[in-house]
Amino acid sequence: MPSDVIELESRQGKHQYASSGPLSAVISMLASLRVNKIWRLLSPWPRTHGQSDKLRPTAYLDGLRGFAAFLVYIHHHQLWAHVPDQRLFFESAFCYDGYCYFAALPFVRILFHGGHFAVATFFVISGYVLSMKPMSLIQSGDQAKLADNLGSALFRRWLRLYIPLITTTFIYMVFTYVFNIWVLPLKRASSLGAEIWGWYCEVKNFTFIFHTRAEILSYNFHLWSIPVEMKGSIVVYTAALAFARCTRNARLWLQIGLMGYFMFIVDGWYCALFVAGMFISDVEQLASKNELPAFFERLRPYKMIIMYHCFFIAMWLGGIPAHSADVKELRKNPGWYYLSFLKSQSIYDVKWFFLFFAAVMLVAAIPHIGWVKRFFETRFCQHMGRISFAFYLVHGPVIWTVGDRLYAAVGWWEEHRVKNLPQWVNIWELPKTGPMGMELSFLAPHIILLPLTLWLAEIVTRMFDEPSVRFPQWLYKSTTTATKPTKLPE
Numbered sequence: 303m304p305s306d307v308i309e310l311e312s313r314q315g316k317h318q319y320a321s322s323g324p325l326s327a328v329i330s331m332l333a334s335l336r337v338n339k340i341w342r343l344l345s346p347w348p349r350t351h352g353q354s355d356k357l358r359p360t361a362y363l364d365g366l367r368g369f370a371a372f373l374v375y376i377h378h379h380q381l382w383a384h385v386p387d388q389r390l391f392f393e394s395a396f397c398y399d400g401y402c403y404f405a406a407l408p409f410v411r412i413l414f415h416g417g418h419f420a421v422a423t424f425f426v427i428s429g430y431v432l433s434m435k436p437m438s439l440i441q442s443g444d445q446a447k448l449a450d451n452l453g454s455a456l457f458r459r460w461l462r463l464y465i466p467l468i469t470t471t472f473i474y475m476v477f478t479y480v481f482n483i484w485v486l487p488l489k490r491a492s493s494l495g496a497e498i499w500g501w502y503c504e505v506k507n508f509t510f511i512f513h514t515r516a517e518i519l520s521y522n523f524h525l526w527s528i529p530v531e532m533k534g535s536i537v538v539y540t541a542a543l544a545f546a547r548c549t550r551n552a553r554l555w556l557q558i559g560l561m562g563y564f565m566f567i568v569d570g571w572y573c574a575l576f577v578a579g580m581f582i583s584d585v586e587q588l589a590s591k592n593e594l595p596a597f598f599e600r601l602r603p604y605k606m607i608i609m610y611h612c613f614f615i616a617m618w619l620g621g622i623p624a625h626s627a628d629v630k631e632l633r634k635n636p637g638w639y640y641l642s643f644l645k646s647q648s649i650y651d652v653k654w655f656f657l658f659f660a661a662v663m664l665v666a667a668i669p670h671i672g673w674v675k676r677f678f679e680t681r682f683c684q685h686m687g688r689i690s691f692a693f694y695l696v697h698g699p700v701i702w703t704v705g706d707r708l709y710a711a712v713g714w715w716e717e718h719r720v721k722n723l724p725q726w727v728n729i730w731e732l733p734k735t736g737p738m739g740m741e742l743s744f745l746a747p748h749i750i751l752l753p754l755t756l757w758l759a760e761i762v763t764r765m766f767d768e769p770s771v772r773f774p775q776w777l778y779k780s781t782t783t784a785t786k787p788t789k790l791p792e
């Protein structure tokens with residue numbers, strides 16, 4: 303249709319709407335709601351208009367974070383769908399107790415059971431990213447800017463982590479209550495007001511990181527890592543400030559000593575992961591300026607050999623059996639008997655001792671191994687990196703609402719599903735053909751579950767994750783400058 307005809311019809315349509323009272327009111331209402339903006343918010347397609355295709359030097363870290371979030375998704379679905387005996391073998395070594403499953407093979411098992419490895423990697427990446435700017439300022443000797451940077455970062459960090467958590471758990475709580483959706487982890491209150499009060503009491507305790515007892519958020523128990531993230535962030539900012547005036551070599555040795563303290567003297571494995579990320583960032587920046595200590599220079603001819611060894615050792619250690627925290631149970635797993643004697647006395651849960659070394663070696667090796675780095679720079683990994691936090695936030699609620707029902711429908715029934723979801727059990731029963739972890743009846747529900755989780759993650763990224771970055775920045779500027787911003791960031 304010619305453009306002048308479209309324009310004429312458009313004008314005629316506007317005139318007709320203007321003369322129609324009720325219809326005009328509807329049009330005005332839709333216009334006031336800014337339909338286009340709502341569509342952009344709810345669209346499942348990522349926004350790429352105006353974005354440069356040029357990758358940042360540390361884009362591989364975004365891709366690694368995104369792929370790690372995807373591994374967490376797979377891990378949690380595997381454990382949620384399968385029966386207890388199968389969960390045991392997912393989290394055990396190949397041929398444990400005589401059962402040899404493909405999903406338990408070394409290296410392969412990370413694709414099925416890589417959630418713990420992914421979380422350890424999250425913490426190393428966070429330590430790296432949070433310390434990038436402070437380390438740059440420390441190395442340049444700019445103490446004034448360092449103080450301002452650390453103050454700003456600490457001011458914004460709590461808000462950045464907890465705004466998405468608070469908003470998503472509130473929506474999930476209201477949604478499940480109002481629509482009377484049975485969910486296994488939740489116990490329904492007598493009224494919506496009581497439910498909101500229960501949510502408030504849980505969240506207020508959960509967001510206070512200095513309590514002396516462990517807190518689990520029943521509205522999304524996967525989010526235990528968020529308070530750990532906050533604690534690790536404080537460790538990074540404090541260490542950066544404490545080491546700011548140290549010489550280069552002293553600073554590096556102090557970071558190594560701090561990691562040793564957290565791993566071999568106290569049970570501080572997560573703090574060690576953050577400090578390790580900080581150490582890697584420090585070394586990488588020194589290397590970019592040819593300011594590494596002589597020790598590193600002597601290793602330069604062997605860099606690729608060292609990095610490939612680090613990568614493959616990380617892949618082996620990253621698949622550590624995790625069905626028990628007891629080191630005696632680890633010794634029953636083929637391939638782990640002698641390694642188990644390396645664990646330090648201070649670490650209670652044995653898997654985190656080995657995952658520390660796995661995650662540190664992985665993050666250190668990736669930028670030096672071209673084909674691995676390029677994988678994490680692919681569009682898929684970069685997109686997952688952009689929505690990784692939101693993906694982590696929403697994948698659990700999707701499992702417990704839609705996932706539980708779909709798994710019951712295709713034949714993965716357990717006692718709680720038979721008791722509380724009898725109308726869903728076996729209504730589309732599918733055969734459990736295929737290797738464990740890749741059964742037809744397990745994969746089929748993900749035709750719905752994966753796109754749904756990606757779509758919700760995209761929405762949460764736009765509605766809560768990205769604003770949780772902009773709002774603290776605005777608030778910090780508002781409270782630290784004489785001329786305050788006139789409006790909130792869009």
